[in-house]
Amino acid sequence: MQFDVSTVNKILNIDDAYKAPDTLLALMLDKTQRENIFKKFLNISTDLSFDWFHEYFEDEQAERKSKKQDFTPDSIATLLNKLTSNTTGYYYEPTAGTGGILITRWWQDCLNDPVGTKNNTNIPGISFFTYDPRKYWYQVEELSDRAVPFLIFNMALRGMNGVAIQCDSLSREAKNVYFIRNNTDNALAFSEVIKLPKTSEYEKELNINWKI
Incomplete structure (x- = not known):
């Protein structure tokens, strides 16, 4: 595993994995530090087709007892996306975890x-010239304080456009919302991460209720 506990902790400059979520979230909200961290991870691997944090999070962060968290195997994520392969550019996923299924869909897009x-797609490789991140919108929801920073990382590193809503997908009670924005046609660009204010307009737009 390329991104084992010691490697991730070293990149994040932490001495214990329990510090990773808070540290990562703070980094994601700072443009300069965010991009520096992305580059450090990319120096180790440039394969963006899967969730680098799958095993790290499952081993160190998953709240199996309290929240029954577990992870979708890559093979199942691939199958699910094949079953829903037709798309208009809009993707929605509740209980997204750190983004394994989301990344599989993004990669196929x-x-x-x-x-x-x-x-x-009769012309092999044509998507290299046609793919525009601004034509795709990925809306994901996740409640866990531990998982959300990794989910934001995975979206912003890959230059997605969308929103990560920290909420209970059933009750619609929300803690925070993060706008992930790549306002360019460059599929290799990083996304901005913008924490949205807790306004009534966003409540209505996203069908949520703020938990103040």
């Missing part, structure tokens, strides 16, 4: 660009 090519 990058490879096939169903919006830009209108599913006409």
Whole structure:
């Protein structure tokens, strides 16, 4: 495993894994530090097709007893995305965890660009020229304080556009919302991370109720 506990902790400059969520969230909200951390991770691996934190989070952060957290195997994530392969560029996922299934969908969108090519993929590699991050919107929800920072990292590193809502997907009670924005046509660009204010307008738009 490339991103084992010692490697991740070293990059984040922490001495214990329990500090990772708070440290990572603070880094994600600072543009300079966010991009520096991304580059440190990319120096180890540039394969963005899967969730680097799957085993790290499962071993060190998952709240199995209190919140029944577990992770979807990569093979199941691939199958689920194949079953829902047709897309108009909008993706929604409740209880997204750190983003394993989301990343699988994003990767398939990058490879096939169903919006830009209108599913006409007869020309191999055409999506390399047509894929535009601004044509895709990924809306994900997750309640866990431990998982959300990793979810934000995974979205912003990959230059997604969307929103990560920290909420109970059933009650719609929300703690925080993070706007993930890549306002360019560059699939290799990093996204901005913007913590949204707790206004009534966002409550209505996102169908949530703020937990103050």
